[in-house]
Amino acid sequence: MRPLEDTIASAKLSQLREDYRVEVVVDWGYEHAGNADSWNCGTWRLSELEKLHAAINLMAGAMGGADRFAQNLGGVTIKKSNIGLRGGEAAKNHVNLSEKIPFSMWTVIHELAHAWDANHSWKLSLALEKYTGGYTRPILAKAKRLTGNWDAGPLGGENRPGKRGRLPGCNAAGYFYGDKPSGSNWRFNRKEDFAESVAMHLGWKKGNPLSAWADARIDRYLLPNGARDENFGVDNWADYAAYFYPPNGDYTKTKRWEFIDGLMREYAT
Ligand SMILES: [Zn+2]
Numbered sequence: 001m002r003p004l005e006d007t008i009a010s011a012k013l014s015q016l017r018e019d020y021r022v023e024v025v026v027d028w029g030y031e032h033a034g035n036a037d038s039w040n041c042g043t044w045r046l047s048e049l050e051k052l053h054a055a056i057n058l059m060a061g062a063m064g065g066a067d068r069f070a071q072n073l074g075g076v077t078i079k080k081s082n083i084g085l086r087g088g089e090a091a092k093n094h095v096n097l098s099e100k101i102p103f104s105m106w107t108v109i110h111e112l113a114h115a116w117d118a119n120h121s122w123k124l125s126l127a128l129e130k131y132t133g134g135y136t137r138p139i140l141a142k143a144k145r146l147t148g149n150w151d152a153g154p155l156g157g158e159n160r161p162g163k164r165g166r167l168p169g170c171n172a173a174g175y176f177y178g179d180k181p182s183g184s185n186w187r188f189n190r191k192e193d194f195a196e197s198v199a200m201h202l203g204w205k206k207g208n209p210l211s212a213w214a215d216a217r218i219d220r221y222l223l224p225n226g227a228r229d230e231n232f233g234v235d236n237w238a239d240y241a242a243y244f245y246p247p248n249g250d251y252t253k254t255k256r257w258e259f260i261d262g263l264m265r266e267y268a269t
Pocket residue numbers: 110114191192195
């Protein structure tokens with residue numbers, strides 16, 4: 001943040017606080033150094049506050065407005081942190097965004113979805129798992145590892161085609177997803193499934209900043225095996241289409257879309 005942007009940034013912070021009960025932890029401002037004040041830029045940019053606001057506004061809109069958003073998430077403190085290679089992380093009433101990796105609106109929505117789920121004791125993701133016909137059984141996953149139909153290495157996911165752990169149960173959690181998620185990898189579990197499903201629902205064919213990414217997540221399965229996708233790299237896309245590509249490429253025909261659509265309506269009233 002630059003000194004001249006401070007007034008606009010402060011107004012934005014007040015608005016987020018008052019409308020959505022979102023508190024951004026300020027890491028910029030004047031610091032006293034001896035007799036002179038020096039400006040600390042912090043890590044936030046004004047454009048990032050605007051992007052954050054746009055993402056919150058999009059999610060609130062789907063939930064029936066700012067009041068509903070504030071109530072459903074129960075207030076959220078958003079902070080920039082050093083969180084290694086991850087873009088974000090979330091818990092009840094808290095979202096951390098990476099101070100190193102630039103964030104997208106998709107990341108913000110994904111993390112806010114975790115905060116929503118966490119504010120309801122993670123029961124929303126449990127309900128999604130059930131609705132979509134999935135289950136979490138680590139012991140069954142181990143058995144699967146020994147008997148084949150396993151698309152990861154012996155120790156877990158590997159960063160190469162056909163080894164990233166995309167098949168049901170082939171992940172660290174032993175999560176056997178039901179129906180068709182938009183993707184899966186070694187870190188997939190019901191909580192990640194829920195957060196991605198919220199972002200997919202908000203973006204799917206809505207003509208908003210999430211929509212191109214939502215399309216890309218589905219369109220990759222139209223590629224032949226071994227093809228390079230500009231966002232997702234090389235994989236055996238055609239083999240995975242059976243698990244992830246919805247009927248006629250229409251994501252609204254999935255159980256996840258149905259579930260999140262119903263949930264948004266439920267939490268809007
Ligand atoms: Zn996540």
